[in-house]
Amino acid sequence: MKRAIGIDIGGTKIAAGIVSESGELLHRTEVKSNPSDREKMFAQVVTAVEQVLEETPFSEIEGIGVGVPGKVDRENGIAVFQNNLPWQQFPIAARLHEQFGSKPIVIDNDVYMAAFAEWKAALGKINETFIYVTISTGISCSIIHNGSFFRGAGFAGEMGLIPVLSKGANERLEILAAGPGIEKRAKKELQKDTISTKDVFSGYLNGSQEPQSIIDEVTEHLAQGLYSISCLLDPHKMVFGGSVIVNNPFLLELIKEKLKIYQLPEQQHLLDQMNISTLKQNNGVVGAGLRVFERI
Numbered sequence: 001m002k003r004a005i006g007i008d009i010g011g012t013k014i015a016a017g018i019v020s021e022s023g024e025l026l027h028r029t030e031v032k033s034n035p036s037d038r039e040k041m042f043a044q045v046v047t048a049v050e051q052v053l054e055e056t057p058f059s060e061i062e063g064i065g066v067g068v069p070g071k072v073d074r075e076n077g078i079a080v081f082q083n084n085l086p087w088q089q090f091p092i093a094a095r096l097h098e099q100f101g102s103k104p105i106v107i108d109n110d111v112y113m114a115a116f117a118e119w120k121a122a123l124g125k126i127n128e129t130f131i132y133v134t135i136s137t138g139i140s141c142s143i144i145h146n147g148s149f150f151r152g153a154g155f156a157g158e159m160g161l162i163p164v165l166s167k168g169a170n171e172r173l174e175i176l177a178a179g180p181g182i183e184k185r186a187k188k189e190l191q192k193d194t195i196s197t198k199d200v201f202s203g204y205l206n207g208s209q210e211p212q213s214i215i216d217e218v219t220e221h222l223a224q225g226l227y228s229i230s231c232l233l234d235p236h237k238m239v240f241g242g243s244v245i246v247n248n249p250f251l252l253e254l255i256k257e258k259l260k261i262y263q264l265p266e267q268q269h270l271l272d273q274m275n276i277s278t279l280k281q282n283n284g285v286v287g288a289g290l291r292v293f294e295r296i
Helices: 038-052 092-100 110-121 173-177 179-190 197-205 209-233 250-262 265-273 280-293
Strands: 003-009 013-020 025-032 061-068 071-073 078-081 105-109 129-135 139-145 148-150 163-166 169-172 237-241 274-276
Touching (some): 003 038, 013 038, 025 038, 038 092, 078 092, 092 105, 110 237, 139 173, 169 173
Parallel strands (some): 003 061, 237 274
Antiparallel strands (some): 163 169
């Protein structure tokens, strides 16, 4: 059985795992990120890899796949720019080669890595348009069309930047409907300095009145953003990941109800093909590992 290492790098944690060619996650570990310094951050990546190699010798590994936030130079293995990491122009592939040897290393944006795992898990067809949407600290999506990523000039899929209408003005979707945006709004509207996004969802499920209006507007904003995607790409399938929606799966039905209002009947085929990830927090690791075996 062929195996690869998949690494999913984020601003708060680094997950790594051993992934089989069929997409089975054989072993997984997680360490905290250290974004205070580029070398300390890389040292944590090394620690995560060393932990999974306790289970499988590196000689039995086919290669390493790495998902990195932000913009990457895939050809040269460079992490170009990130909002939450100190890795501007960081040669991560070369540094991993120095640390572990000359096995193949594949790097890509972390959302693209997760999207690939979700596409494989959803049995995505070559002649379809598949979209993975992540709703977490930020909002983004990745598009796989006819079996290949649609990248545009390099910035395709930044769904969080789509403007949506809120209280008579346009605002970027990410500011209104990602985790930090929900928390900020709750603090302002409920006049509470310590309330969290998790508290908002808990209050909604408990039937508290104030969170009802917040969640109602959040799902309205998400529906507006998704309607733009529906109109532009008319996708066959859409899978959602990220902590906000994975931890609160009831959101999907609320979003679908609002999206249906916007859609023409000819667009509503998508509603039956919108699902929440079954891979959840593992999709980035699995996707990164799989990309060692299959390059798209």
